Amino acid sequence: MAPGRPGRGGAGHVSETTPGLRARVVADRGLFVLDVELAVAPGEVVAVLGPNGAGKSTLLAALAGLLPLRAGHVTLDGDVLDDPVADRFVEPRHRRVGLVFQDYLLFRHLSVRDNIAFGPRARRAASRRAAHAAADAWLDRLGLPGFGPRRPATLSGGQAQRVALARALATDPRLLLLDEPLAALDATTRADLRADLRATLPATGAAVVVVTHDPTDAATLADRLVILEHGCVTAEGTATDLAKDPPTPYVAKLLGADPSPTT
Template sequence: MTDLDETPGADGDTNGTAGAGGAAGLDARLVVDRGSFHLDVALSAAPGDVVALLGPNGAGKTTALRALAGLVPLAGGGSLRLDGTVLDRRPPEHRPVGVVFQDYLLFPHLSALDNVAFGPRCQGAGKAAARAAAADWLERMGLSEHANAKPRRLSGGQAQRVALARALATRPRLLLLDEPLAALDARTRLDVRAQLRRHLAEFEAVAVLVTHDPLDAMVLADRLVVIEHGQVVQEGTPSEIARRPRTDYIARLVGLNLYRGAADGHTVALDAGPSVTSTEELDGPVFVAFPPSAVTLYAERPEGSSARNLWRCEVAGMESHGDLVRADLTGELALTADLTTVAAAELDLHPGAAVWATVKAAQTHAYPA
């Protein structure tokens, strides 16, 4: 893995197709013991897949990425196969892995061209061939005119693309991206996210992305793996995760109110106390979710409202949320509600204010737990 060590890779056979008798792609069980923290995460992906690891701070995302890179040893029961080849005991520099770090870690004394040429040089390519390959990658990234620029002369978005080119120039079979957009400002992030999505769509091997940003994950990844406390708690496509979150963390991530309860037909008795009416007809343990935008607030108990769900609440806090005001409510049911600044002013919302919250049954979504 030439981004991490200057020693040339000794096992060039893994840069191509699957090893003898093995399937192409990634097949790993990442088991790591670090004091009181235990990670046990199974990951599999086919060539061309982009997998995003999501989770709260301390969940184990970065540890998983470092285990894939070979920077953290696997404990008993752990395994790592890439294109059918066992990589468990290979040192980082002998793995067909490319890494894009959060802060890019470009060599400050080298030009953009020589930063990208570094990988091929470490793999044994001659100087002219390595620089030719680097020039080709910079052209693909739209950076040809910056080939001679040192990192300090590059913008954040340009540095990110140089780091990506440097990782891809080694023709990795596994590309690891550690918060690749975190160091960018909001405007640059928008542009670079779109460019990165295009480059990842063209990548023919496996890519694993670690991010805290749900939008990065939804835009860049084909599949999401959510980790909490060192374990996988949910995985699926972005649309599956967004539609059916299974933990409070995921619900907050995708912007939903989420509750667990027991369904009897269209009525769900929540573990949190009250009941919710839903259009789905289910029986047994379920989750119920609805977006903050589905909540309507009233200063007085509404008469004649068509909403089947009505709770008396109290405003616990308020904050700006884009063009809206997000209110955190406690009371009969703890929930969040989004409303316009005009509506918040008309209701005279403030911490401690009493309100009635309603949600139409058609705006809830119930699914088996």
């Protein structure tokens, strides 16, 4: 926790009624400084790309509440989650934010059903029976019917990633953060899950931020790309628009475009 910024439970103060995510994230990791403005509407999928060290993981950590801001704000559906000037900080467990890690982080001692039910049960948002019913519904929706009794150790990479996604979605998040969700999968599994995510993510109604290194994943999953370089946004737009007129050499190389400026 940042000095002078005690954790505060419960919902954040409502400052406006704008739905979705509205944020200016100024955060430090050692000598590295991230300064990013980001807006994501409900049901919109935004992919964040950038070279190693650009600040992608720092951005996710700040939005999730794992890294308090030095300046700026994070507002979700009008609820202020972090605002250093107002000395307001909503702890991660009280945010309606789902986070899916690249390495899944499933609870190995719990069944698949109990993994997914964990969030609603921990937040006391549902009874055990209701949480298990919701877990089974998410398993059906994500192509894993009947997987509830299984243990994480018996799952393939693609299956484990679907369970991790179901666990995040079972909490009914208003913001869903995905950290390299397809990076650890083989090509066939990656293509299948990419198609499933493209169909599932907008339908949740959550604002979705996907961090990825892969331009194909980004172009397939996202409505809009945000490019980070050296802790700042250097480009924003659709993959098609950015490929037509890449503003930096990194964007040109990423999207296979001609780096020379258009005339």
